[in-house]
Amino acid sequence: MNEKKLLEKKEWECYIFESNGHIELSIPTAKPTPGFDIVYILNETEKEKYLQIGIKALEDRIADMKMNFSNYEMNSWR
Template identity: 70%
Template sequence: MDKKKLLEKKDWEYYVFEENSSIELSIPVPNPSPGFDIIYVLNESEKEMYLHTGIKALEKRIEDMKINFSSYKMNSWR
């Protein structure tokens, strides 16, 4: 069984994990209360761009996740 491996982080901004050959982006947001981690699994195109360019390749996705958080998987902090 594979475990999540932290690839990169900027505390309270973003966290990038790898698990079972997929890459997951997690963004913490304090609102709505009690706060949530917004989760997105990169598609193949985004994964290749991230592996080639780094976090810059995900800037637009991160902004979209902050604005449209309800369109993504949300894990409550509680």
Template identity: 70%
Template structure:
């Protein structure tokens, strides 16, 4: 049984998880109310780049998730 493992985080900026050999990026946003965690599963090329370069490889994706949050999976804080 695989567990979801936190790889790295910067509180209230981003969280990076690994589960079943996939990597998921989660970005919390306070608006729209009540606040959401925006999530995205990295593609294989993004995963490899992240594993090689670290969080720098995801900076553009994080910014896009904050601006275009409706294009991603949104989990309400409520």
């Protein structure tokens, strides 16, 4: 079974999960309606930096996900 383990969260800002050796970043957004989770799997470089210094390493990626959400996988809340 492929279960996600929550590694870190900032409520309504970002959630970081680990699954099968991959780290997934999820950003909730209410726009566009009906609301989405914007999802991104970290590449190896991002993963290593995150494991070394934490969420600070992902600030640029998080900002890009919020601004350019249509370039990422989006899971509707419905």
